[in-house]
Amino acid sequence: MKFDLRLPIGLLFIAYGAILLIYGLFTSEAMYQCSLGINVNLLWGAVMLVFGGIMFALAFYTRRKGADS
Amino acid sequence: MIDLFPLATVPTLRLHGVDYLLLVLYFVFVIAIGAFLKRSMKSSEDFFLSGRSIPAWIAGLAFLSANLGAQEVIGMAASGAKYGISTAHFYWIGAVPAMVFVGVFMMPFYYGSKARSVPEYLKLRYDEKTRAFNAFSFAAMTIFSSGISMYAMAKLLNLLLGWNFDMALWISALIVLAYIFLGGLTSAIYNEVMQFFLIIFGFAPLVFLGLKNVGGWPGLKEKLAIVATSPIYGSENYSSDAWTSAWGSLGSSSGNPMGVEWFGMAMGLGFVLSFGYWCTDFLVVQRAMVAKDENSARLVPLIASVPKMLFPILVIVPGMIAIALTATNGGFSIPEKIVDGATMLDYDMVIPGMLAHYFPTGLLGLGLTALMASFMSGMAGNVTAFNTVWTYDIYQSYIAKGKSDQHYLWMGRVATVVGTLVSLAAAYMANSFNNIMDMLQLVFAFVNAPLFATFLLGMFWRRTTGNGAFFGLVSGTLAAAIHHGLTLPYGASAGIKGGWLVSEVLHRYPSEMAQNFWTAIWSWSSCFVVTILVSLLTKRLKTDDELRGLVFSLTERRTDRYLVWYKRPAVLGAIILAFAVALNIIFA
Numbered sequence: 001m002k003f004d005l006r007l008p009i010g011l012l013f014i015a016y017g018a019i020l021l022i023y024g025l026f027t028s029e030a031m032y033q034c035s036l037g038i039n040v041n042l043l044w045g046a047v048m049l050v051f052g053g054i055m056f057a058l059a060f061y062t063r064r065k066g067a068d069s
Numbered sequence: 070m071i072d073l074f075p076l077a078t079v080p081t082l083r084l085h086g087v088d089y090l091l092l093v094l095y096f097v098f099v100i101a102i103g104a105f106l107k108r109s110m111k112s113s114e115d116f117f118l119s120g121r122s123i124p125a126w127i128a129g130l131a132f133l134s135a136n137l138g139a140q141e142v143i144g145m146a147a148s149g150a151k152y153g154i155s156t157a158h159f160y161w162i163g164a165v166p167a168m169v170f171v172g173v174f175m176m177p178f179y180y181g182s183k184a185r186s187v188p189e190y191l192k193l194r195y196d197e198k199t200r201a202f203n204a205f206s207f208a209a210m211t212i213f214s215s216g217i218s219m220y221a222m223a224k225l226l227n228l229l230l231g232w233n234f235d236m237a238l239w240i241s242a243l244i245v246l247a248y249i250f251l252g253g254l255t256s257a258i259y260n261e262v263m264q265f266f267l268i269i270f271g272f273a274p275l276v277f278l279g280l281k282n283v284g285g286w287p288g289l290k291e292k293l294a295i296v297a298t299s300p301i302y303g304s305e306n307y308s309s310d311a312w313t314s315a316w317g318s319l320g321s322s323s324g325n326p327m328g329v330e331w332f333g334m335a336m337g338l339g340f341v342l343s344f345g346y347w348c349t350d351f352l353v354v355q356r357a358m359v360a361k362d363e364n365s366a367r368l369v370p371l372i373a374s375v376p377k378m379l380f381p382i383l384v385i386v387p388g389m390i391a392i393a394l395t396a397t398n399g400g401f402s403i404p405e406k407i408v409d410g411a412t413m414l415d416y417d418m419v420i421p422g423m424l425a426h427y428f429p430t431g432l433l434g435l436g437l438t439a440l441m442a443s444f445m446s447g448m449a450g451n452v453t454a455f456n457t458v459w460t461y462d463i464y465q466s467y468i469a470k471g472k473s474d475q476h477y478l479w480m481g482r483v484a485t486v487v488g489t490l491v492s493l494a495a496a497y498m499a500n501s502f503n504n505i506m507d508m509l510q511l512v513f514a515f516v517n518a519p520l521f522a523t524f525l526l527g528m529f530w531r532r533t534t535g536n537g538a539f540f541g542l543v544s545g546t547l548a549a550a551i552h553h554g555l556t557l558p559y560g561a562s563a564g565i566k567g568g569w570l571v572s573e574v575l576h577r578y579p580s581e582m583a584q585n586f587w588t589a590i591w592s593w594s595s596c597f598v599v600t601i602l603v604s605l606l607t608k609r610l611k612t613d614d615e616l617r618g619l620v621f622s623l624t625e626r627r628t629d630r631y632l633v634w635y636k637r638p639a640v641l642g643a644i645i646l647a648f649a650v651a652l653n654i655i656f657a
Contacts, residue, residue: 003105005127005259005262005263008098008101008102008259008263009262009263009266011098012094012095012098012263013266013270015094016091016094016270016435019087019090019091019094019431020431020432020435023087023430023431024431027429027430027431031429031430032429034426034427034428034429035274035278035427035428035429035432036278036281036282036427038278040274040278040428040429040432041429041431041432044270044274044432044435045431047270048270051266051270
């Protein structure tokens with residue numbers, strides 16, 4: 001059986017998002033001079049976390065629906 | 070091919086623990102996908118064609134991603150800096166129309182014929198020799214191009230990160246080998262989709278930060294006007310919008326930095342080269358052949374063309390930002406290289422340089438992972454296309470006929486290992502003999518240029534014969550070589566750049582790109598004419614019955630009226646073309 005591809009994509013992006021987000025929370029502002037003063041780790045980590053979450057949720061939802069029928 | 074001359078200013082990327090964590094996590098995921106898919110690899114059809122069961126959206130994103138190697142990302146950013154928005158023609162003219170054409174018109178024959186590869190289609194439609202010509206040249210080409218891109222990647226990692234060249238080469242090759250060996254084409258495709266999202270998420274922040282830095286699109290336009298008319302980067306011949314208008318400066322070849330006029334652009338790139346690649350190259354076509362039914366197969370290139378259309382934002386705009394900032398002392402400058410004692414901009418370093426400039430630790434790991442992902446997706450595309458053509462079109466056809474399916478599945482795995490090893494050898498060859506690689510690429514370009522004429526006539530004119538196709542292909546390849554041997558771009562000396570046939574060249578093109586486009590036009594036209602002439606003079610050997618499903622006029626048209634409009638290829642194709650036209654008008 002092949003698996004739903006959205007599952008690993010979701011997991012990878014959740015992991016990436018969480019790592020960047022947490023790293024962004026614990027790093028000082030001085031580090032973000034290169035990125036025009038924006039804490040891109042925090043911001044982009046959050047975006048990736050949401051994307052990963054959506055992918056994961058879609059895979060999960062489809063699977064449950066499939067099991068019902 | 071990426072030039073890596075001694076750098077005067079090397080951008081250094083300093084990686085920290087978190088960056089390595091992201092990179093390692095990516096490696097774990099790609100191999101895990103292969104390992105999970107291993108159980109479903111039961112027959113050769115599973116291994117080479119994913120059991121023809123892949124949903125259209127997955128195949129569509131893989132279709133795009135397999136073509137999106139690291140060289141494309143790096144090369145398109147370099148062209149964005151050198152030529153500006155005109156580079157987008159490689160997408161809007163040079164890809165989208167051909168992708169729509171292959172989806173709407175050609176896929177029914179590829180998929181409907183049940184051919185397992187593009188060379189096999191040629192055998193069904195024409196004859197054995199035409200298939201052999203295509204199979205051997207294609208197999209050699211994929212292996213060498215994957216070797217060249219492996220070389221470029223390892224060299225890049227070596228320069229930027231100080232990694233050992235051999236280590237970078239072997240680790241990345243072994244990872245790709247592992248996931249294809251385990252899970253075959255399905256594994257390559259699944260990973261390509263993941264890589265697609267990584268590439269987008271890895272490069273999007275670069276575009277965002279760069280645009281913010283130059284003051285948005287209006288700011289970028291203003292700065293690029295300075296670039297266009299500056300004596301260093303542009304020329305006084307150019308109008309101030311040479312970098313920001315895609316068509317405005319294409320009236321004559323001296324008015325734009327590409328040195329191409331509109332006809333060469335539309336015919337050479339837009340027709341011959343782009344249709345030749347997207348409609349006949351098994352590397353991409355294979356990804357549509359795996360779809361679960363014929364309609365899905367037709368939707369695959371259409372789905373791929375939507376992100377393709379928008380990719381210039383991701384890969385060309387960073388190059389435009391880089392040159393704008395370099396020319397106006399905006400804080401970032403493109404790294405320089407030394408060639409023959411002279412210092413010049415190293416455009417291939419645009420993306421690495423900008424990653425080093427804008428990305429902090431953390432995001433830098435993501436950016437680097439995106440670069441690795443683009444490299445691996447390109448390489449996996451080559452390896453999976455190679456092992457299929459090798460096993461079905463060479464091994465099964467000429468070496469070991471009539472073996473069990475399990476035997477060919479085994480052969481596919483062997484071909485994956487051997488193919489990767491030969492690629493590695495090619496990478497080392499590229500490292501020591503740059504010229505041989507340039508020459509091989511040139512020869513492959515000659516072989517590829519006429520192909521689309523063969524397919525077009527084969528699919529839409531039933532009178533085309535096997536002899537016509539074969540001699541057409543040979544004449545097209547020769548025409549390309551002769552045209553190249555008789556002409557030269559300005560400023561180049563005879564040799565690898567052309568002009569090797571005569572002491573006094575017949576024509577000088579304003580740029581290498583113009584010469585390439587015209588080589589393709591000559592080659593295609595010669596193949597087209599010779600195929601028709603020889604076909605009329607030779608006897609048809611295939612009966613109408615044998616050609617059913619392979620030729621337009623002999624194939625029953627299946628209606629797609631029962632489908633909702635957004636699943637009908639023709640409707641979607643028309644909408645996509647309208648969008649492409651709109652983009653051309655907006656950025657004209």
